[in-house]
Each structure stands twice: as C-alpha cells, then as structure tokens.
Amino acid sequence: MHKGEPVYSGKAKSLYATDDPRLMVMEFRDDTSAFDGQKVARLARKGMVNNYLNAFLMERLAAAGIPTHFVRRLSATRSLVKRLAMVPLECVVRNRAAGSLCRRLGVEEGRVLSPPTFELFLKNDALHDPLVNEYHAVTFGWADRPTLARMVEQSFRVNELLSPLFADAGLVLVDFKLEFGWADGELVLGDELSPDGCRIWDAASGEKLDKDRFRKDLGRVVESYEEIAARLGVPLPASP
Ligand code: ADP
Ligand code: UDP
Numbered sequence: 001m002h003k004g005e006p007v008y009s010g011k012a013k014s015l016y017a018t019d020d021p022r023l024m025v026m027e028f029r030d031d032t033s034a035f036d037g038q039k040v041a042r043l044a045r046k047g048m049v050n051n052y053l054n055a056f057l058m059e060r061l062a063a064a065g066i067p068t069h070f071v072r073r074l075s076a077t078r079s080l081v082k083r084l085a086m087v088p089l090e091c092v093v094r095n096r097a098a099g100s101l102c103r104r105l106g107v108e109e110g111r112v113l114s115p116p117t118f119e120l121f122l123k124n125d126a127l128h129d130p131l132v133n134e135y136h137a138v139t140f141g142w143a144d145r146p147t148l149a150r151m152v153e154q155s156f157r158v159n160e161l162l163s164p165l166f167a168d169a170g171l172v173l174v175d176f177k178l179e180f181g182w183a184d185g186e187l188v189l190g191d192e193l194s195p196d197g198c199r200i201w202d203a204a205s206g207e208k209l210d211k212d213r214f215r216k217d218l219g220r221v222v223e224s225y226e227e228i229a230a231r232l233g234v235p236l237p238a239s240p
Contacts, residue, residue: 011037012050012196022183024083025074028054032196034215036128041214047077049225049236050194055079056234057162057193064161066154067188069181076237084181084190087143090121090129091155094175095163098199099212101175104131110206116159118152123179150187151180158189166200169231171209174199195225 006014007024011033016025028047033040051073058070071080094101097111101119120137121129137143143151155178166173176198179191191197195210202209208216209224229236 011040012047013192018080022083023071024081025078026081026192027078028192028194029077032211032214032221034211036125039215043214043222045239046196046222046225049222049229050192050196051077051079052234052236053194053225053229053232054192056229056232058189060165061158061161061189061193066158066161067186069183069188069190081190082183082188084183084188086123086179086181086190087147087151087187088123089132089137089142089151089179090123091151091178091180092119092121092175093117093155093159093178094119095159096172096174096199096201098174100131116156118155120148121177147187151178154178154180154187154189162193165232167203169228169233170203171228171231172201172203174201174210195228200228 007017008015012029012031014027014029018025028051030042030044030047031040032043032046055073058068062068062070069082069084071082073079093116094113095116097107097113098109101107102109120132120134122132123129134148137148138145158178163173178189180187181190198210199212200210201207208218209228213219213221213224226236
C-alpha cells in the first residue's frame with residue numbers, strides 16, 4: 001500500500017502516502033517520549049498495543065456517530081486513515097485534576113472536576129505546546145469560531161461515550177487529548193486515542209495505567225497498556 005520513506009515521522013508515529021492521495025498509512029512505533037522529547041525510550045509492543053486500542057476506540061466512536069479519520073487496521077502496527085489538514089490545536093478534556101492542570105492551578109491530583117473541563121493547547125514543540133484560548137485561536141487563524149465550537153462539542157461527546165466504556169471496565173478516564181483535521185470540507189477526529197494521550201486509572205486502587213508510568217518511571221508501562229486492552233476486551237496478538 002505504501003513504499004519507502006514516511007512523509008512525516010513524529011515522536012511516536014509515522015505517516016506514509018498511499019496510491020490514493022486521500023488516504024495515509026499511520027504506523028504506531030515503539031518509540032515513546034515525554035517532556036517535549038527530552039525523555040525518550042523504545043518500549044517493545046507499545047506500537048502494536050496502541051494500534052489495537054486506537055482501532056477499538058475509533059470504531060466505537062464512529063459507530064456512535066463521531067466522524068473520524070480511521071478507516072481500518074492494516075497490520076499489527078499500521079492503520080489506514082484519511083489524510084487530514086490538521087488544526088494545529090490539541091483539545092484536552094479533563095474529568096479529574098492531573099498533570100499540567102495541577103501544576104498550573106495548584107489543584108490536588110485526583111480532584112473530581114464537575115462539570116468536566118476543557119483546555120486548548122497550541123501544537124508547537126518549540127514553544128512547548130502552550131495553553132491558549134479561543135480568542136487566540138481566532139486572532140491567529142488556527143481555527144474559526146464555528147470550528148472551535150464543533151471541536152468543543154465533539155470533545156465532550158467523545159468524553160460522554162468513552163467515560164462509561166472505561167468505567168464499565170473498572171477504569172477512570174481522567175483526561176485525554178484529541179486532535180481534529182479537515183477532509184473534504186468535513187472536520188473529523190484525527191491522530192490517536194491510546195494510553196499515550198490519555199490518563200487512565202484503575203477505579204479501585206487509583207493506580208496509573210497510562211503514559212504517566214513512563215513520565216514518572218513507575219515501570220510496567222506496556223504491561224499497563226495491555227491491562228487496559230484486556231479490561232476493555234480488546235484481544236491482542238500473543239508475543240512472538
Ligand atoms: P508528534 O508530531 O507530536 O511528534 P506523532 O509522532 O504522534 O506526534 O505524529 C503524528 C502526527 O500526525 C501528529 O503531528 C498529528 O497531528 C498528525 N496526524 C494525525 N492524524 C493525521 C491525519 N489523519 N492526517 C495527517 N496528519 C495527521
Ligand atoms: N497530552 C498529549 N500530548 C501532549 C500533551 C498532553 O497527549 O502533547 C495528553 C496527556 O497525556 C494527558 C492530557 O493530554 O492525558 C493532559 O495533559 P497535561 O496538560 O496534563 O500535560 P502533561 O502533564 O502531560 O504535561
């Protein structure tokens with residue numbers, strides 16, 4: 001379906017052109033990074049687990065009427081997606097306080113956020129993905145008002161669909177990051193949904209099962225991602 005070099009290679013995924021200009025192959029690599037790429041590692045099986053989890057979650061969202069770029073899983077680590085013109089913003093929904101929200105506002109980790117809250121970050125590694133607001137987005141042309149309204153609405157809708165899915169598996173969806181982009185005049189959900197871009201805690205113990213295990217050197221990173229897959233009923237191939 002694709003040949004040669006990726007057209008884009010980021011910190012965790014690579015994108016390849018296909019014979020169809022509207023489609024790309026997204027490869028989930030084992031590379032992981034944190035703190036703006038200052039901390040990097042290769043974690044065996046991570047790409048495969050994230051590819052399977054992303055496929056499962058994107059398919060659930062599509063079935064519930066959320067337009068997404070996901071077409072189908074192609075192999076253990078690759079999926080076919082629609083090529084998007086990305087909106088350069090990250091949409092974060094938070095159900096519990098964690099991470100940068102705690103550092104920024106002095107809120108204790110784990111505090112239930114009622115109602116869930118929403119934040120926008122500019123995708124710009126050189127500026128360390130700064131927090132921005134909707135006025136910045138309009139003024140600087142990153143997204144217009146109707147697009148922002150749609151991204152907020154879709155983000156909360158994703159939260160309404162995924163939170164119960166995780167809760168039924170004994171998991172708390174603490175927060176997550178979404179990216180959107182344009183395909184044929186339609187705004188659709190892009191990028192990935194995996195424990196690399198979400199915080200997911202065990203509901204009973206509060207144990208972190210997401211990328212914070214890598215950020216905080218807690219060990220058992222991919223094992224925790226596999227635990228999430230098992231709890232959600234996502235079958236993974238056995239280790240080679
Ligand atoms: P980063 O670019 O932050 O290092 P990744 O390694 O995850 O992150 O690379 C994936 C890149 O692909 C991101 O920049 C993301 O915005 C972009 N992207 C995600 N989905 C699509 C898509 N369907 N079409 C084009 N670009 C996409
Ligand atoms: N996130 C992400 N990519 C980023 C920044 C954040 O996927 O570039 C995710 C992160 O994994 C978490 C949520 O967005 O699930 C909120 O992250 P936060 O703002 O708390 O930042 P962090 O603590 O990771 O610096």
